[in-house]
Amino acid sequence: MKILEQTSEEIKSQILDAAFERFGRYGFGKTTMAEIAKDCDMSAGNLYRYYTNKKEIAADCAGRCMKNAEQLWREILKQPDLSPQNRLTAIVLEKLNYLHQQFSDHPPLFELVMYISGERQDLVADHLGTLQSLVAEILAEGNRTGDFNVPDVLGTAKAFLAATTKFNTPHFMGTFELKELENEAREVVQLLIQGLARR
Amino acid sequence: MKILEQTSEEIKSQILDAAFERFGRYGFGKTTMAEIAKDCDMSAGNLYRYYTNKKEIAADCAGRCMKNAEQLWREILKQPDLSPQNRLTAIVLEKLNYLHQQFSDHPPLFELVMYISGERQDLVADHLGTLQSLVAEILAEGNRTGDFNVPDVLGTAKAFLAATTKFNTPHFMGTFELKELENEAREVVQLLIQGLARR
DNA sequence: ATAATAAATATTTTATATTATATTTATTAT
């Protein structure tokens, strides 16, 4: 039995940690496989036993980011004593803050995101699908509590996401100030929530 | 008196026509000042009597596009017998169709837009300001007719624009199908309109 | 057999020279 040895998954995770650190500090293009390998005390060639290529490492990094963002939303969904309205506001502001923070702390990540957005649209689509189902949960909750009256929960969740694109998409983080985006986000969600209100 | 001569403005307009045609067909980068000049039967150097440089020509092209889009909205504002709700829907769909058409007919224009978005953010900001005031007019009309109850017309107009960013921004035209965007746009505006309804 | 490395090869990036183009200036025509 291997006790002190690392499992394959643990090694992959170690590689991802090292890669993410470098991608965030120096960018995807300026990070070499040799450097990632060195950080893990292995040879460059050995990386290929765990990842088929550099793009897959990048994809996994992006995937981790997206999973993080999804987890933040799940935490908000788990919070008790939060109205559906406040949950919707919270998830939008949370994601906006997460994104803006990420890119102001680690500007080179923008390159990674642009790259993966182009190369792996499937990952982005999956992520949006997950977000949609999380929004749908909040809408369904709102229907139960009587706060909302949403016949098509999934369709409306999709529309909600579309309407909050500006606060949910890396593209705009570089162009606008966080404070301005936060204010706009609050007003947009306010409008949408009024639209959801039972009358 | 000059009767058969062109005025300076007419010449600028001729230059813009030629440039726009080439930018749309071959892209900003692949279009040379010499080519634009030849289309106008003049020397390359002479272009500089009318535009300080190539960037200014591009900026004027982008400006013309934005003015076109604004004009489309004004036509919709002028239409009689259209509810404020339908006006809002119409402007969003009109802009979306205009953008998508533009870029599917002339893909190289995307390069121009990216260039100007980066180099002349002031132009984009002005355009958005104009759009905001046009939306505000519709909201104010809605207040008058009793269809809406919007205390802060300008602020809400801004929020409306933010919420329809996905259908108003060149960036997304390449990523999504027109039909899908149209459906999403309709649903988003529907949500927003319900939010605006008097209750 | 599994895991890793080091060496070999294929790709990509970078640096550099060359060319093309943007812009300015000098010159000519009206």
Next chain:
DNA sequence: ATAATAAATATAATATAAAATATTTATTAT
């Protein structure tokens, strides 16, 4: 004087060679 051009120059794009890096393969160790 104004308008235009052609020639001159500055800048940017392109092609090419060199170097660096990604990926594969052969080899070694466990």
